[in-house]
Amino acid sequence: MELTFYVASAIAILATIMVITNYNMIHALLYLVVSFLAVAVVFFTLGAPFMAALEVIIYAGAIVVLIIFVIMMLNLTNEDVQQEKTWLRPKTWIGPALLSLVLLAELAYLVIAEDMPTINNQPVDAREVGLALYGPYLLGVQLCGMLLMAGIVGAYHLGRQKKKVVHRFLERSEI
Amino acid sequence: MTNIPMEAGLLLAGILFTLGLISVLIRRNIIFMLISVEIMLNAAGLAFIVAATRWAQPDGQVMFIFILTMAAAEVSVGLALILQLHHQLKTLDSDAANKMFG
Numbered sequence: 001m002e003l004t005f006y007v008a009s010a011i012a013i014l015a016t017i018m019v020i021t022n023y024n025m026i027h028a029l030l031y032l033v034v035s036f037l038a039v040a041v042v043f044f045t046l047g048a049p050f051m052a053a054l055e056v057i058i059y060a061g062a063i064v065v066l067i068i069f070v071i072m073m074l075n076l077t078n079e080d081v082q083q084e085k086t087w088l089r090p091k092t093w094i095g096p097a098l099l100s101l102v103l104l105a106e107l108a109y110l111v112i113a114e115d116m117p118t119i120n121n122q123p124v125d126a127r128e129v130g131l132a133l134y135g136p137y138l139l140g141v142q143l144c145g146m147l148l149m150a151g152i153v154g155a156y157h158l159g160r161q162k163k164k165v166v167h168r169f170l171e172r173s174e175i
Numbered sequence: 176m177t178n179i180p181m182e183a184g185l186l187l188a189g190i191l192f193t194l195g196l197i198s199v200l201i202r203r204n205i206i207f208m209l210i211s212v213e214i215m216l217n218a219a220g221l222a223f224i225v226a227a228t229r230w231a232q233p234d235g236q237v238m239f240i241f242i243l244t245m246a247a248a249e250v251s252v253g254l255a256l257i258l259q260l261h262h263q264l265k266t267l268d269s270d271a272a273n274k275m276f277g
Contacts (some may be wrong), residue, residue, distance in 0.1 A: 009183070020201075032210060036217065048228065051240075107189045112182055129237060144245075152251070154255070
């Protein structure tokens with residue numbers, strides 16, 4: 001079980017590195033699916049099976065498919081891949097990457113320096129999560145509903161394309 | 176029974192978050208920036224799950240469900256904005272967004 005955790009972590013990190021270094025958007029999204037599936041395995045080994053299922057269904061299923069749909073609608077060609085290559089030069093990425101890695105090293109030092117206990121893994125199943133969700137966190141659930149409603153209305157309003165209104169007489173005169 | 180040290184889980188979350196942060200900083204393509212924000216949100220959720228497992232309480236998992244909801248709402252609005260940007264400017268360059276003019 002521990003080996004599963006470490007292998008899945010390695011897959012998640014490698015796939016995420018492939019996502020952020022890929023020039024082709026569709027390839028990057030396929031690696032992103034692999035990364036999310038690996039994180040789902042990590043959730044499962046940590047004793048959160050319901051969250052693993054949600055990760056697969058919502059992240060790897062819904063969100064990535066939504067992004068793929070939009071990429072298909074945008075009609076990207078090989079030129080966009082070349083454009084991405086010209087944008088991503090080593091001079092551009094090496095500074096932020098180094099500074100972020102220094103921050104990560106500091107974080108790792110702080111985490112390791114603290115003496116933390118090992119996880120004694122007893123799974124928290126969906127029943128307890130549901131009881132907590134609709135018990136003390138009921139207000140949060142309602143706020144989530146309002147957030148999703150705002151998301152739907154916002155996406156509809158922003159994504160609507162304004163139709164050109166042409167009078168039918170003008171249309172006929174053009175023909 | 177597994178015996179995973181808590182540092183390992185938190186380190187994994189930190190590494191994934193840093194990778195997402197690097198990608199947000201270095202990319203100019205706006206879709207890649209959206210993908211990187213998803214990676215960062217996922218890493219934050221992973222940290223919550225690790226904490227939930229440490230104390231064997233469901234609260235961390237509830238927080239992960241909230242993060243999931245927020246990510247879904249965010250990606251729908253973000254993709255609508257990307258469609259609008261590409262429709263008006265014919266580019267995915269995030270620098271071009273300052274010329275959107277409503």
